[in-house]
Amino acid sequence: MRSLEGSGALITGGASGIGFALAKALAARGARIVLCDRDAAMLAAAESQLVAGGASILALCLDVTDRTAWGVAMDKVRAFGPLHLAFANAGVAPGGAPLSVFDPAAWDRILAVNLTGVFNTIQATVPLIRAHGEGGHIVLTSSMAGMIAAAPIGDYAVTKYGVSALGEALHTELAPDGIGVSVLYPGVVATPLVGESRSSGMTPEAVADRVLAAIAANELFVFTHADYRPLVAARFEAILDAFGPSADPAFAESAGVLAMMRQTPYSAQK
Template identity: 40%
Template sequence: MRDLAGKGAFITGGASGIGLGMAKAFAQVGMKVCIADIRQDHLDQAQEELAAAGLAGRVEAMLLDVTNRQAYAAAADEVEARCGRLHVLCNNAGIGILKSLGNADYADWDWAVDVNLNGVFNGIHALLPRIRAHGEGGHIVNTASMAGVLQYSQAGLYVATKFAVVGLSEALRAELAPEGIGVSAFCPGGVRSNIREYEKTRPARFAAEGAEAKGPPPRFNLSEADRERLGRLTATPEEAGEMVLQGIRDNALYIFTAPEFRPGIVDRFQAMLRALGEDSERERTALELIPGLVGSPIYREAP
């Protein structure tokens, strides 16, 4: 989608951080933007920040818990009522839960999956039919993370859900390509946001079991100089929003903010190639028999 002016966009987790950066970028090119968030205080602050950026009245806001499927169905109607035909869906809401798999309990796991993975599917289920209905094409952006491509052992819950979002996005892209609907997996590295404030929104049904005994989440032990260096590698929410906007225009399969992670990505995929070895005859047979799985065209698209 190249011409985005006048197109409708819906962004979950849109009242702060990356989501608000997307809202600003979209509104600045004339899109009709609706944002949703679980926190009313963040929605109020977002409207103040949008007004300060000269975007007052150009972004609609609503409360939404992305894990509540009934509420999502009602939100789909509200989005169309406020923003007209929906063309861009950004499933951005998520929690940056920093827990290793060995220290997590059932409540931690269920909460991470409910928000980070089920929340994405709930958005697709509620709003993809609205994009399909007008027949004008569209685009879906699913916010994963660099932790959806590279593991970080102290955040196994987060890694598991974000790897799942990347796989979901790749499958959905192949599925929707014939309909003129693009799909991107957004894999940001460091972005200045409040994603680590996740415990403030933990529902009672996911109350942690023995959290105090398991200790606080992991932290980086960095000197002030190293923190300053790390800060230079992080993007602002506005920069991240502009990257997503360009990714939509380019129909990008992946959207990255952090090229400094390239060595890790190279190492991961080289490990896969080493494990596969070489057998060109078997490769050719597989391509002939299951072309939709082996050698998928979504990986061969021009950047």
């Protein structure tokens, strides 16, 4: 990845929390920022703060679920200059009800923002990053709920597992273009999204610094909270323990399925 100085960086959900901390950290390193958020008032406040600090900002009031709006927005982004970095960060909190009685309209909404919104961000930004041939980097914000599906936040976990899969597949897809992909898995971060837990979470600024270091090192999996490691280990141990002997080891090989599955950053040598 080239130097951040003069690079163009688009951030969704950039007016608050982790997105705004990323904007501040990138601006401090001389990047030009495309700050996107659906909340116009928060966007204007964030823009003012960044501009007052001397940053070069294009503020776009954009709902990540709105594909028509993405088309209009990307014309403005092209005019702003070359894009090198994209942060698919916008997201909403869990709906707070068990899956078996979850409101279907709320289900559609969280899928649209947290998962399809990330897909829309990828589709809008990758052509612009590819266009200049200088390479770049894409960061997708998942969550520890993208590794561990706890029952009270099943809806949220579904979206964050999906973001994790998007990032892993995209990592392989974009490697030939010199575009790195990272997936961010924060635990609790002190932002409005987590409401009353705010005072006990990691600061969004610490998360942003970790993300910029991960971009420099081209890391795929970006963890911020080491205290979740035993839970992730327990999950993968349970999965590995559940494998018995293969019924027909030759079939998957002959059908080319294993070869396809090996096209991941972590399984190429297995």
